[in-house]
C-alpha cells in the first residue's frame with residue numbers, strides 16, 4: 001500500500017525494452033538484468049511475455065525466465081524471501097499464453113488491448129471486441145489455475161493519446177476500454193502512450209475524465225518518450241493523483257508496430273525526478289545507472305537515459 005510520499009515504479013525494460021531489440025538476447029543476460037534490477041531496489045518488474053514467438057521472437061524464452069525466477073525463489077530462505085520481495089509480472093495475450101505462464105506462475109499478469117482498432121489488429125491480430133473477449137477468457141481461466149490465490153491482473157490500453165495508424169484517439173474510447181477492463185476483473189489500468197505523442201494538458205484531462213469512473217489509485221501511466229514529453233506527462237499525472245509509473249532502464253525499447261517509436265521513459269530519469277520531489281521509489285539510483293550502462297554495453301546500444309549518462313560520467 002502506498003503512502004502519500006511514495007511512488008510505485010514498475011520496471012518494464014526486461015519486457016517492453018528487450019522485445020524490440022533486433023538481435024536475440026542470451027537468457028543469461030536477461031537473468032542478469034533481472035538480478036541487477038532487483039539489487040538496485042526495483043520491487044515490481046515486468047519480466048517477460050507469453051506471446052507468439054513468431055510475432056515477438058525476443059520473448060520466446062519467457063518460460064525459461066520465469067522458471068529461473070521460481071527456482072531462485074525456492075532456493076532462498078524464508079527470511080531473505082520476505083526481505084527481497086519483488087513482484088514479477090508477465091504479459092499474456094490469450095489462453096495459450098496463460099497456460100504456458102502458469103507452469104511457473106508470475107506474481108501478476110498483464111493483459112493488453114488498445115484504444116485503436118487498427119493498432120489492435122496490427123499488435124494482436126484481432127479487433128478490440130475480440131481482444132476484450134480474450135481478456136474475459138484469461139481472467140476467468142486464471143481463477144481455475146489459482147483458486148486459492150489472487151493473482152492481480154493489469155490491463156493495458158495502447159494508443160491512449162494517439163495511434164500510429166489512426167491519429168487522434170477520442171478519450172471516450174479510452175474510458176470505455178478502461179471500464180471494460182475493470183469490469184472484467186483487472187486490478188489496475190495501464191495507460192499506454194505507445195508513440196509518445198501525448199502532452200501534459202491532454203494527459204491530465206484524460207486522467208481527470210477517467211477518474212470519474214475509475215479510482216485514480218488504479219491508474220498506471222506507461223509513457224514512451226518518442227517526442228520527449230514523458231517526464232512532463234508524468235509530472236502532470238502526479239498532479240492529478242497518479243502514483244504508479246512504468247519506466248524502462250536506460251530507456252530501452254520501442255514499438256514494433258509504431259515506426260520511429262522510442263522506448264519507455266528511462267527509469268533513471270524518473271527516479272532522479274522523484275528524488276528531487278521528495279517522493280520515495282525505493283530504488284538506488286547509482287546502482288540503477290550502473291545497470292543501465294551495463295545493459296547498453298552488453299547489447300551494443302546507446303543509453304537513452306539523460307540522468308543515467310550523467311551519473312555514469314561521474315563514476
Ligand SMILES: CC(C)(COP(=O)([O-])OP(=O)([O-])OC[C@H]1O[C@@H](n2cnc3c(N)ncnc32)[C@H](O)[C@@H]1OP(=O)([O-])[O-])[C@@H](O)C(=O)NCCC(=O)NCCSC(=O)C[C@@](C)(O)CC(=O)[O-]
Nearest residue numbers: 050051052055056093096097112123124125156158192194
Ligand atoms: C495474440 C497473438 C498470439 C495472435 O496471433 P495469431 O497468429 O492470430 O494466433 P493464432 O491463435 O491464429 O495461432 C497461430 C499460431 O500461433 C500460436 N500461438 C498463439 N498464441 C500463442 C502464444 N500466446 N504463445 C505461443 N504461441 C501462440 C498457435 O498455437 C498457432 O501455432 P501453429 O498452430 O501455427 O503452430 C499474436 O498476435 C501475438 O503474440 N501478439 C503479441 C505481439 C506483441 O508481443 N506485441 C508487443 C507487446 S504489446 C506492447 O508492447 C504494448 C504495451 C503493452 O507495452 C503498451 C504500450 O506501450 O502501448
